[in-house]
Amino acid sequence: MLHKYRNILASARQTEDEAKKFQHLCSFIRSTTQVAAVSIIEIYSENFLSDEGLDLNGILRRLHHPSDGDSIYILDELIPRLRSYFWPSLATGWFESYKLKGGEPEQALSRDLQQWVAFRNDRLGHGVMDEQLTQEWSSRTEHLANKILHVLEDILPKKLDDGSASVQTPAGRLTLLTPIDAEKQPIVIRNFRNKRGLWSIEAQLLNWEKSPSMRLDVPDGARTVTFLPEPHGKFHSRNITANGKKNTILANVPTRQSSIFEGRREEQDELLDWLVDCESRACLIYGDGGVGKTTLVLEIVNNLLDDETELSGSPPTVVSYYSAKLTKWTTSGIIHFKSISTAVEDSIRELLLVFEDSLSKTWYQTQGRALVDRVATNLRDAGLERDDVLLVLDNTETMARKLGEEEDLAKLVAQISRKVARVIMTSRRREKIEARQIELLPMKEIDALRLLRRLGEEYSADAIIQAGDARLRKIAKNLGRKPLLIDVMARHVGATKGSLDDAYATVMQESTEGLSEFLYEDAWMRMTESHRSVFLSITCLDVPLNSRTVGWVCRELEVPHTEWLNSFYETYFGQITEYGSDYQMEIEGFAVDFFKIKIEELGGREKSKIKDVANKVENLALRSEKAHREYIKDRVDEAFRTPSARAAKVAGARGDIEEAIEWYEEAIKEDPHNSYLHDRYAWFMMVKARNIDKAIKLAERALAIEPKNADANLTMALASYRKGYLSQGDNYISQAVKNGKPENLGLLRMGIARFHEAISSDLHETRKRLLKDSIILLRNAATKTADTDPFAEINLRDAEKYLRRAITEDKKRGPQ
Structure with a gap:
C-alpha cells in the first residue's frame, strides 16, 4: 500500500491545476488516514481488549460513518495506547515535532491534520476558496500528504503476493481482515453497512480519472465490525459536523429499516426544514399503513447521526426514539399500559436515561403535567433546553383508539413539545394536534419502479429482474405503490423463485390473515x-x-x-x-x-x-x-443526585472533558460527603481525562467517606495497577470483592494487570513469572463468570482474549 500511495502522490504532484491538485490531495489524505485507522483498530483489538479509558464501540461507530476528523480522532486515541503497551516507537511525529529527511523540525502531524480539517470545514464546507488560498493550501496539503507517508509508515499495510494486507507489529505480523483496496487500488471509505448480520463497506476508488462507487464485503471476524457487548445504557454518542463545528449527539435511535431507500425527496426536504425551524414545536407525518412513515423518519434521523446531512441550523443534543406500544417489560414480567397518558409518559421518562442508568420509583409515582414539569426541570438542570432535545414518537395511532383518547394524546404531546422536547410523530391518522403536518402519499410511479428493480436485485428475484418496465409499473400500481407491499412481493419472488403472477396473487389475497398464514407456512x-x-x-x-x-x-x-x-x-x-x-x-x-x-x-x-x-x-x-x-442502584442514584452531578454526566457522555470537570467540581462542593460521587469523578479522571494522580486523590476521598464502597475500591485498584503497584492494587481488589464485586471481576483485573506488567518488563524471569500468574488468574476468571452478572459477556470475552494473548506471549518469549 505504501508503494501505491507513493505512486499516487507522485502523480498528483504533476497536476498543474492547483484547485484540482488540492482536491486530489484531500482525497489522498482521507484514504491514507482511513486505512491507518482501520489498521490501528485491528492491531489494538487483536492485542488488547479491555481498557476502561477507551470507548471501542464509539471508535468503531466513528469509523463506520467517517468524516475527515474521525480518522484523526481514532489515531489520537489508539497511538498512545499502543505506545504504552508494546510499541513505543509507533508513529513518531504524530504527537511530537518531527524532522523529515533533510528538512527543518515541524509541528506534530496530528496538529497539522486538525488544522487541515478545520480549514476544509470552514472554506470548502461553508466558505469560498480564492486563488491565493488555493495555491497556499495545495502546497501545504502536498507536504502534509508526504508527511503522512513518513509518520504512519509502520501502520500502512503491506500487500502480500496472495492479495492479503498485513502489518508487522512487535507482536508479529497481523493480517488485516477489513478490505482496504479494490481492483489493486486504495479506496476511500464512505460508510459501513450491516444488513442481515452481514457487513459491507461502501467505498470509492482513489483514482483521479475514474472513481466508481462499490460495495466490498467485510468477512466475519473482522475487528472493525466486532462490537463489544453493551449490557446497559440506551444512549450512545454520535459525532457530526454542523455549520463547520463539531457536535456530539446522544441518541437511542434504531438503524435504518432498509439499506434501500428510494424517492421521497420533497418529504425529506420538508422534514429537514422543520428540524431547523425551532419556532415549530411538533411535526406529524401521517399516511396509510405501509407507505413508509417510520422508514422515512429513520432515514432522515440516521442520515443526521451519520453526518450525511447538511443542516443550516444547530442539531439537537439528544435524540430519543420511542415506539408507541402499550406494553412494557419489568422485572415482574410484561405489563400493559392502561391509558394513553401512561404510554406517552413512559416516552419522556426515557429521556432521563441520558444521564441516569435507572429511575427511582418516584419517577413512576409522578404523572401528567407534574411529570412533564419535573422532566423539563431535570433536563434544564443538566443544561438541556427544549430545542436541544428531539423526541420521536412512532405509530401513535396505537396509543389512542377510544373516544376521547385522541384529545388526551394531543394535550399531552402539546405539553411535552412546549416544555421538554421538539416532537416528531408518525401516525395513520391526521392527529388533532398543533404541528407541521406532512402527509405521506403512495410513492411516485418512477420511484416505485426503481424500488421494485432494486429490491429484485437485492433478493435475487429473477422474475422481477427479467420483467419489462411496463409490467413492473402495473404491478407497483396495483400494489398501491406502497413500499411495504412492494418489498413483500420482491421477497416472495426471490424466496420461491416463482412467477410474478403467482407472487402477485399471493400478496393481493383479500385477507391479511390469509396472506400471513400462507407466507408463514411457506x-x-x-x-x-x-x-x-x-x-x-x-x-x-x-x-x-x-x-x-x-x-x-x-x-x-x-x-x-x-x-x-x-x-x-x-x-x-x-x-x-x-x-x-x-x-x-x-x-x-x-x-x-x-x-x-x-x-x-x-x-x-x-x-x-x-x-x-x-x-x-x-x-x-x-x-x-x-x-x-x-x-447500579447505589452507584448511580447516589452519585448523580444533584443537578450539577447530572450535568457532569451529560457533559462526560458528550466527550466534553473540560465542561464535565467544571460540573464535577461544582457537584462535590454541593455534595461534599457523597462517596459515590467522588468515585464517579475519580473514574472519569482516570479513564477520560487520564489524570491518574487526581483520580487517586478522589478515590481516596471516596473511601475516607465510605470505606466499604466497592466501586471506589475497584477504582483505587485500577489506578494502582496503572502506576505499577501490583500488591497495592490486589489489596484494593480484595476489598472490592469483599464488599460486593463479583469474584470473577477481581480475578480478571488481577490477571490483566499482570499481563501488562509482564510485557512492559525488560527482565526475562520477571516476565515469565508474571505471565504464568496472569494465565492462572485469567483461567479462573473465565470459569467463574455467571450469566446473571450484568457484565458477564464483557468479562468473559476479556478473560478469554487476554488468556490467549498471555499464552501466546509466554510461548513466544520461551526460555532464554
Missing part, C-alpha cells in the same frame, strides 16, 4: 428443525426479545445465533429493530398464533423441551435484570 416448510425450535421457544418467553435473550435461546438449543438470524430475515414472522450491535425483536400477532398452533402439534417430549428452554431463559433474564438494577 417459510416454516423451508426451515430446519433446529431453527423451528428457536421460534417456538421465543414464542413462549414472557421477557423482551432482544439480542441477549434470543442469543440465550440459541445457545440452549445449540443453534448459531447469526445463522438463525439469517433464517429470521427470510421470513415474515416479525421485525428486528437494530441498535448498532444490539437489537430488539417483535413477533407479529398472527405469527404468535401460528407458533402456538405448532407448539400444540408437538409431542409431549418436544413440547416439554421448548417449555424448559423458555423457562430457563426467562429465569436468566429476570436474575440478570435484578443483578443489574442492584449493581
Whole structure:
C-alpha cells in the first residue's frame, strides 16, 4: 500500500491545476488516514481488549460513518495506547515535532491534520476558496500528504503476493481482515453497512480519472465490525459536523429499516426544514399503513447521526426514539399500559436515561403535567433546553383508539413539545394536534419502479429482474405503490423463485390473515428443525426479545445465533429493530398464533423441551435484570443526585472533558460527603481525562467517606495497577470483592494487570513469572463468570482474549 500511495502522490504532484491538485490531495489524505485507522483498530483489538479509558464501540461507530476528523480522532486515541503497551516507537511525529529527511523540525502531524480539517470545514464546507488560498493550501496539503507517508509508515499495510494486507507489529505480523483496496487500488471509505448480520463497506476508488462507487464485503471476524457487548445504557454518542463545528449527539435511535431507500425527496426536504425551524414545536407525518412513515423518519434521523446531512441550523443534543406500544417489560414480567397518558409518559421518562442508568420509583409515582414539569426541570438542570432535545414518537395511532383518547394524546404531546422536547410523530391518522403536518402519499410511479428493480436485485428475484418496465409499473400500481407491499412481493419472488403472477396473487389475497398464514407456512416448510425450535421457544418467553435473550435461546438449543438470524430475515414472522450491535425483536400477532398452533402439534417430549428452554431463559433474564438494577442502584442514584452531578454526566457522555470537570467540581462542593460521587469523578479522571494522580486523590476521598464502597475500591485498584503497584492494587481488589464485586471481576483485573506488567518488563524471569500468574488468574476468571452478572459477556470475552494473548506471549518469549 505504501508503494501505491507513493505512486499516487507522485502523480498528483504533476497536476498543474492547483484547485484540482488540492482536491486530489484531500482525497489522498482521507484514504491514507482511513486505512491507518482501520489498521490501528485491528492491531489494538487483536492485542488488547479491555481498557476502561477507551470507548471501542464509539471508535468503531466513528469509523463506520467517517468524516475527515474521525480518522484523526481514532489515531489520537489508539497511538498512545499502543505506545504504552508494546510499541513505543509507533508513529513518531504524530504527537511530537518531527524532522523529515533533510528538512527543518515541524509541528506534530496530528496538529497539522486538525488544522487541515478545520480549514476544509470552514472554506470548502461553508466558505469560498480564492486563488491565493488555493495555491497556499495545495502546497501545504502536498507536504502534509508526504508527511503522512513518513509518520504512519509502520501502520500502512503491506500487500502480500496472495492479495492479503498485513502489518508487522512487535507482536508479529497481523493480517488485516477489513478490505482496504479494490481492483489493486486504495479506496476511500464512505460508510459501513450491516444488513442481515452481514457487513459491507461502501467505498470509492482513489483514482483521479475514474472513481466508481462499490460495495466490498467485510468477512466475519473482522475487528472493525466486532462490537463489544453493551449490557446497559440506551444512549450512545454520535459525532457530526454542523455549520463547520463539531457536535456530539446522544441518541437511542434504531438503524435504518432498509439499506434501500428510494424517492421521497420533497418529504425529506420538508422534514429537514422543520428540524431547523425551532419556532415549530411538533411535526406529524401521517399516511396509510405501509407507505413508509417510520422508514422515512429513520432515514432522515440516521442520515443526521451519520453526518450525511447538511443542516443550516444547530442539531439537537439528544435524540430519543420511542415506539408507541402499550406494553412494557419489568422485572415482574410484561405489563400493559392502561391509558394513553401512561404510554406517552413512559416516552419522556426515557429521556432521563441520558444521564441516569435507572429511575427511582418516584419517577413512576409522578404523572401528567407534574411529570412533564419535573422532566423539563431535570433536563434544564443538566443544561438541556427544549430545542436541544428531539423526541420521536412512532405509530401513535396505537396509543389512542377510544373516544376521547385522541384529545388526551394531543394535550399531552402539546405539553411535552412546549416544555421538554421538539416532537416528531408518525401516525395513520391526521392527529388533532398543533404541528407541521406532512402527509405521506403512495410513492411516485418512477420511484416505485426503481424500488421494485432494486429490491429484485437485492433478493435475487429473477422474475422481477427479467420483467419489462411496463409490467413492473402495473404491478407497483396495483400494489398501491406502497413500499411495504412492494418489498413483500420482491421477497416472495426471490424466496420461491416463482412467477410474478403467482407472487402477485399471493400478496393481493383479500385477507391479511390469509396472506400471513400462507407466507408463514411457506417459510416454516423451508426451515430446519433446529431453527423451528428457536421460534417456538421465543414464542413462549414472557421477557423482551432482544439480542441477549434470543442469543440465550440459541445457545440452549445449540443453534448459531447469526445463522438463525439469517433464517429470521427470510421470513415474515416479525421485525428486528437494530441498535448498532444490539437489537430488539417483535413477533407479529398472527405469527404468535401460528407458533402456538405448532407448539400444540408437538409431542409431549418436544413440547416439554421448548417449555424448559423458555423457562430457563426467562429465569436468566429476570436474575440478570435484578443483578443489574442492584449493581447500579447505589452507584448511580447516589452519585448523580444533584443537578450539577447530572450535568457532569451529560457533559462526560458528550466527550466534553473540560465542561464535565467544571460540573464535577461544582457537584462535590454541593455534595461534599457523597462517596459515590467522588468515585464517579475519580473514574472519569482516570479513564477520560487520564489524570491518574487526581483520580487517586478522589478515590481516596471516596473511601475516607465510605470505606466499604466497592466501586471506589475497584477504582483505587485500577489506578494502582496503572502506576505499577501490583500488591497495592490486589489489596484494593480484595476489598472490592469483599464488599460486593463479583469474584470473577477481581480475578480478571488481577490477571490483566499482570499481563501488562509482564510485557512492559525488560527482565526475562520477571516476565515469565508474571505471565504464568496472569494465565492462572485469567483461567479462573473465565470459569467463574455467571450469566446473571450484568457484565458477564464483557468479562468473559476479556478473560478469554487476554488468556490467549498471555499464552501466546509466554510461548513466544520461551526460555532464554
